[in-house]
Amino acid sequence: xxxxxxxxxxxxxxxxxxxxxxxxxxxxxxxxxxxxxxxxxxxxxxxxxxxxxxxxxxxxxxxxxxxxxxxxxxxxxxxxxxxxxxxxxxxxxxxxxxxxxxxxxxxxxxxxxxxxxxxxxxxxxxxxxxxxxxxxxxxxxxxxxxxxxxxxxxxxxxxxxxxxxxxxxxxxxxxxxxxxxxxxxxxxxxxxxxxxxxxxxxxxxxxxxxxxxxxxxxxxxxxxxxxxxxxxxxxxxxxxxxxxxxxxxxxxxxxxxxxxxxxxxxxxxxxxxxxxxxxxxxxxxxxxxxxxxxxxxxxxxxxxxxxxxxxxxxxxxxxxxxxxxxxxxxxxxxxxxxxxxxxxxxxxxxxxxxxxxxxxxxxxxxxxxxxxxxxxxxxxxxxxxxxxxxxxxxxxxxxxxxxxxxxxxxxxxxxxxxxxxxxxxxxxxxxxxxxxxxxxxxxxxxxxxxxxxxxxxxxxxxxxxxxxxxxxxxxxxxxxxxxxxxxxxxxxxxxxxxxxxxxxxxxxxxxxxxxxxxxxxxxxxxxxxxxxxxxxxxxxxxxxxxxxxxxxxxxxxxxxxxxxxxxxxxxxxxxxxxxxxxxxxxxxxxxxxxxxxxxxxxxxxxxxxxxxxxxxxxxxxxxxxxxxxxxxxxxxxxxxxxxxxxxxxxxxxxxxxxxxxxxxxxxxxxxxxxxxxxxxxxxxxxxxxxxxxxxx
Ligand code: PRX
Numbered sequence: 001x002x003x004x005x006x007x008x009x010x011x012x013x014x015x016x017x018x019x020x021x022x023x024x025x026x027x028x029x030x031x032x033x034x035x036x037x038x039x040x041x042x043x044x045x046x047x048x049x050x051x052x053x054x055x056x057x058x059x060x061x062x063x064x065x066x067x068x069x070x071x072x073x074x075x076x077x078x079x080x081x082x083x084x085x086x087x088x089x090x091x092x093x094x095x096x097x098x099x100x101x102x103x104x105x106x107x108x109x110x111x112x113x114x115x116x117x118x119x120x121x122x123x124x125x126x127x128x129x130x131x132x133x134x135x136x137x138x139x140x141x142x143x144x145x146x147x148x149x150x151x152x153x154x155x156x157x158x159x160x161x162x163x164x165x166x167x168x169x170x171x172x173x174x175x176x177x178x179x180x181x182x183x184x185x186x187x188x189x190x191x192x193x194x195x196x197x198x199x200x201x202x203x204x205x206x207x208x209x210x211x212x213x214x215x216x217x218x219x220x221x222x223x224x225x226x227x228x229x230x231x232x233x234x235x236x237x238x239x240x241x242x243x244x245x246x247x248x249x250x251x252x253x254x255x256x257x258x259x260x261x262x263x264x265x266x267x268x269x270x271x272x273x274x275x276x277x278x279x280x281x282x283x284x285x286x287x288x289x290x291x292x293x294x295x296x297x298x299x300x301x302x303x304x305x306x307x308x309x310x311x312x313x314x315x316x317x318x319x320x321x322x323x324x325x326x327x328x329x330x331x332x333x334x335x336x337x338x339x340x341x342x343x344x345x346x347x348x349x350x351x352x353x354x355x356x357x358x359x360x361x362x363x364x365x366x367x368x369x370x371x372x373x374x375x376x377x378x379x380x381x382x383x384x385x386x387x388x389x390x391x392x393x394x395x396x397x398x399x400x401x402x403x404x405x406x407x408x409x410x411x412x413x414x415x416x417x418x419x420x421x422x423x424x425x426x427x428x429x430x431x432x433x434x435x436x437x438x439x440x441x442x443x444x445x446x447x448x449x450x451x452x453x454x455x456x457x458x459x460x461x462x463x464x465x466x467x468x469x470x471x472x473x474x475x476x477x478x479x480x481x482x483x484x485x486x487x488x489x490x491x492x493x494x495x496x497x498x499x500x501x502x503x504x505x506x507x508x509x510x511x512x513x514x515x516x517x518x519x520x521x522x523x524x525x526x527x528x529x530x531x532x533x534x535x536x537x538x539x540x541x542x543x544x545x546x547x548x549x550x551x552x553x554x555x556x557x558x559x560x561x562x563x564x565x566x567x568x569x570x571x572x573x574x575x576x577x578x579x580x581x582x583x584x585x586x587x588x589x590x591x592x593x594x595x596x597x598x599x600x601x602x603x604x605x606x607x608x609x610x611x612x613x614x615x616x617x618x619x620x621x622x623x624x625x626x627x628x629x630x631x632x633x634x635x636x637x638x639x640x641x642x643x644x645x646x647x648x649x650x651x652x653x654x655x656x657x658x659x660x661x662x663x664x665x666x667x668x669x670x671x672x673x674x675x676x677x678x679x680x681x682x683x684x685x686x687x688x689x690x691x692x693x694x695x696x
Pocket of ligand 1: 463484
């Protein structure tokens with residue numbers, strides 16, 4: 001499956017000098033290790049597991065599974081029976097066994113330049129222990145779910161690791177999601193406590209997070225799910241800075257909530273409103289000030305749940321993807337170490353938000369498990385100007401940098417000057433994730449950002465896979481721009497045709513995986529049936545990714561994009577069904593259909609067709625209301641770019657909407673293929689006439 005020889009032409013190689021120290025220095029070494037990982041996974045992962053602390057050993061097989069629905073329940077177990085604690089492994093082990101207590105875990109860089117702090121491994125351990133004690137004092141017990149809705153601050157990492165320390169299950173909701181999305185997730189995973197913050201700035205824009213959190217809790221109450229405890233971090237307040245995580249605990253005090261005079265918020269800007277409900281709300285700072293910084297970790301079983309993270313589903317509500325302890329820990333640690341070729345003096349920066357899986361695996365767990373020093377960035381790539389990223393790279397001498405194609409395309413628009421103003425000579429490896437990277441963006445990233453010196457690791461993976469599954473290794477794999485290249489250790493990909501037959505050699509079809517790796521998801525929280533039917537029913541015996549894929553003559557894998565009704569907007573998966581249902585909830589809308597339209601920066605944008613109810617007219621006001629409605633129901637990332645009045649939708653005689661035709665209309669492509677099955681083909685002409693023009 002891995003080619004014997006890699007091509008010499010049309011491929012790019014990273015810096016030769018990396019080879020001297022790289023964990024996987026050559027393609028031959030990669031192939032050897034890959035074969036070992038497939039032929040004897042127990043030994044391969046068993047060796048990796050030796051780096052970690054186990055309170056007790058596993059019993060039975062290292063990796064046990066069933067991927068075939070026709071043979072019974074789908075399951076994966078890794079190191080079942082062993083007991084450990086992931087927080088212990090990423091903090092205590094680094095501080096006590098590996099003597100990394102004084103090493104910086106995070107350089108925190110705020111939205112506003114100059115707003116910064118640093119936290120070492122030892123300090124992080126203290127903060128986590130304190131907050132773990134806070135959670136316990138609030139009655140949180142092992143196995144309970146804790147919702148976290150926070151900006152990109154060190155306290156977010158503290159909150160998640162504190163949950164892990166006491167065996168509670170974190171369910172982080174991206175702070176860009178709406179109150180409704182938050183309430184749906186709190187209820188679905190039956191959280192017993194919410195951790196949030198007063199607010200934060202994204203560039204110039206104030207996000208009043210606490211107000212959204214309150215709205216979400218009200219919605220929960222309205223639906224008969226009262227949540228009684230909410231811990232609020234005062235991030236934008238003066239006290240939050242005085243008690244910032246790099247200050248000694250003695251300085252902490254319970255802040256007066258009215259005092260919000262702060263340098264984190266520019267003088268000319270509004271301060272956040274922090275409504276306070278004394279029955280439910282608790283002040284983070286006061287609770288922490290009263291807590292001890294000693295907290296014995298809760299020893300958990302390998303297959304105990306670690307976290308739930310929601311991802312869009314092509315039908316119905318978002319799915320709560322559940323990851324468990326030991327397999328996820330091993331897999332994120334191993335992928336981080338090998339894919340970024342982590343070395344002790346690296347400074348690593350992943351620009352993702354912790355609210356997405358990339359942040360879970362490659363800001364928190366993977367880097368900390370390796371004792372890495374990371375940059376944690378709260379702001380935007382374009383604030384205060386489009387050089388911000390490169391300024392930060394030079395400031396901290398970042399050596400490994402991980403971002404998304406959408407950010408690369410955005411910055412590419414501004415030309416080379418904002419990049420070349422900074423030296424970037426510390427960079428060694430560049431990474432990308434979230435969607436296929438177009439070759440033009442790849443070349444710009446490689447030659448301008450990386451000065452043609454740094455290999456690019458194009459990492460394909462999903463919330464469900466826990467970590468990278470197809471990816472180059474920076475010193476070993478010759479790169480082809482736009483290809484995620486080859487499988488990571490333990491991963492066995494295949495390409496299937498519509499009848500479920502495995503295709504050999506150069507081919508294109510459904511990307512599936514034939515066996516689990518330690519970090520694969522275990523279930524959809526509370527709905528194992530949905531887990532089995534979403535990923536395992538279509539092709540029994542395989543995990544189905546939902547992505548299309550091509551394998552070229554050299555054996556390289558190229559992701560061609562989603563083949564279900566999902567859209568990828570700026571690297572975030574969105575379900576067309578979810579956006580449609582947000583639109584039809586508006587009283588004027590009778591029916592809606594949403595498709596993707598290519599976008600030069602976001603990859604795809606949302607193009608919505610709406611059919612109005614009788615007597616309703618389509619106008620700018622309605623358009624604005626619909627946009628607002630979608631933002632409120634889902635979040636800003638789902639804001640439609642185009643909304644078109646559709647007096648009729650192209651349907652088959654059986655009433656099914658032909659999305660293929662709508663996609664063509666959205667793109668302005670006249671060649672519609674066979675439309676003989678349409679019940680009324682005249683609607684198509686009308687839709688072409690009403691087409692939204694591309695935004696300027
Ligand atoms: O379509 C693939 C795309 O993102 C999807 C997974 O999205 P999510 O679960 O939100 O996780 C994103 C971060 C891991 C995939 O099914 N995708 C992700 N990485 C790549 C990609 N498509 C092509 N190339 C990639 N490197």
